[in-house]
Each structure stands twice: as structure tokens, then as C-alpha cells.
Amino acid sequence: MKDTKPESIRNIVLLSYNGAGKTSLVEAILATTGAVSQMGSVTAGTTAMDYEPEEHHRKISVHSSLCQVSWHDTALNLIDTPGAPSFYAEARQASYISDAALWIVNASLGVKSECEKAWEYTATVELPGLFFVTGLDKERTSLKAATDVIEQSFEIKTIIVSLPIGQEAGIEGVVDLITGTAYRYPGDGSGKRQKIDIPPTMKEEVERQKPGHHGITRHSGGSVAIAGRARCHASDPCHAQRWRTGLAIGFHECSVVGLRVQNDY
Ligand SMILES: Nc1nc2c(ncn2[C@@H]2O[C@H](COP(=O)(O)OP(=O)(O)O)[C@@H](O)[C@H]2O)c(=O)[nH]1
Numbered sequence: 001m002k003d004t005k006p007e008s009i010r011n012i013v014l015l016s017y018n019g020a021g022k023t024s025l026v027e028a029i030l031a032t033t034g035a036v037s038q039m040g041s042v043t044a045g046t047t048a049m050d051y052e053p054e055e056h057h058r059k060i061s062v063h064s065s066l067c068q069v070s071w072h073d074t075a076l077n078l079i080d081t082p083g084a085p086s087f088y089a090e091a092r093q094a095s096y097i098s099d100a101a102l103w104i105v106n107a108s109l110g111v112k113s114e115c116e117k118a119w120e121y122t123a124t125v126e127l128p129g130l131f132f133v134t135g136l137d138k139e140r141t142s143l144k145a146a147t148d149v150i151e152q153s154f155e156i157k158t159i160i161v162s163l164p165i166g167q168e169a170g171i172e173g174v175v176d177l178i179t180g181t182a183y184r185y186p187g188d189g190s191g192k193r194q195k196i197d198i199p200p201t202m203k204e205e206v207e208r209q210k211p212g213h214h215g216i217t218r219h220s221g222g223s224v225a226i227a228g229r230a231r232c233h234a235s236d237p238c239h240a241q242r243w244r245t246g247l248a249i250g251f252h253e254c255s256v257v258g259l260r261v262q263n264d265y
């Protein structure tokens, strides 16, 4: 990215247990932003973030790794951290220099103690962030079940900002609830998503889930503020912009926790 100004840079730390899907998510982001033409694979030892022989051997991340992608004139520094308890220090240090966290929860593995630990230390530095649910392509998983587990474990309410199209092995894309746009992903690891119409069977669910119909939050005190500030009807042409602003304020104040889902990459 040419001439990046400091105000256009965001450091984002990915936190969770081993096997949650952090390194794979970075690969998917690299492909979707066009930084690579094909997602690498953890098992094949071809990811950008697990590059050390020790990481190839163990097939897990051992150190924090950094990469930068460019998205809508913003430079995102993604910090992929190791999930094992013996490497907590790495993840904690990365949190302290980050602007936001991505807490990853794999729908088939649920919330584990490593995730709760990460939540605790990010709370001490009031790091805002988003939950990202992976593994929804696995059998007997659902967004509803994953959301329930997250909300109960962390005693929060989440705002769902994207919905999967399809379920389990049939997942084929996502609906971005903020812009009301649906995307299909080719599933070949190229990240070349294609804009599609929202499936007719999902229209009701999309309207119901759209931010603006409900709030909310990490620290319960902030919830009403964000819901009030950003509420508007989903058909309002300013919907997306108002919600972006509302979410941005909410994230900044740590009063909002969003929840996003994977596609099938
Ligand atoms: N089916 C499926 N597998 C995934 C998903 N995300 C990651 N994986 C696989 O899960 C394993 C662990 O993923 P990895 O990215 O290394 O997790 P990390 O330890 O959190 O970095 C790898 O074999 C990935 O290919 C997902 O959304 N669906």
C-alpha cells in the first residue's frame, strides 16, 4: 500500500485455542484481498503465517506472525497468535499493541479455556473486537448454537453482522447484514467471491437479523447507547452508513461485540 498514513493502519490480533482456524482465516483474508492468488493450507505447510520448520512439523502456530493486507484504503496488520497455553505470553503481548481483536470460535469445538483467557486479558486493556465463527461447514453445527455458546460463556449479547448461506457441508456464501449484500464463494480457495441475490428463503431471516432491530454488547452498560444511536429501519438508504458509524462507535467504546461467520473459503 502506497503512502499509508498512520490513521489508516489497524492492528488486529487473532486469538483463540489451537485448531480454531486462526491461521486459515488469515489465509482466507489474504486470498479475498488479492494478496495471494490461492489460500495456503495448514496441513500442507503452505500458509503465510506458519512458516517455521517447527510450525510445519507440529502443524500449529508457535510464534505470533504478522502480515499486512489492504482493504478499502485501510492497511490491516493481522497478527496471528499461537493458541497453546504455553505460548500465552505471545498472544498477550500482541493484544497490547493491537487496535482490535478477532476472537475465533470453531462451531464444532465451542468455547475453550484458552479463548476465555484471551477474552480476560483483552478486557483488561479494553480491546474492542469481533467474534468470528469458523467450522460451520462441519456436521451438527449451526450459527444459532455457536452464538448461544458464545453469549452464555462470555455473558454478552452479540450483534450478528453476517449470516451463512446454506448450512454444514452445503454452505456456499454469506450475507453481509450491514450492507445487505450476499456473496457466493467458489470454494476453491481463490477467494474470488461473487455478488448474488439474497436467496428468497433467507429474506425474512435477513430482515430479522439486520443490525438496527436489536443491539448490543460486551459491557451491558453500553448496550442501550449503541442501539439508540444507530437504530434505523433496514430499508432506510442510510442504513449501512448509519450502522457502520454506530458499530464503529460501539466498537471503539468496547460496548459492542459483533459476530461474523465464515464462508467455505
Ligand atoms: N472444515 C473446516 N476446517 C477448518 C476451518 N478453519 C480451519 N480449518 C482446519 O482446521 C485445522 C486447524 O486450523 P488452523 O488455521 O491451523 O487453526 P489455528 O490453530 O487456530 O491457527 C486445519 O486443518 C484447517 O484446515 C473451517 O472453517 N472449516
Ligand SMILES: [Mg+2]
Binding pocket: 022, 023, 024, 050, 060, 061, 080, 081, 082
Ligand atoms: Mg495457527
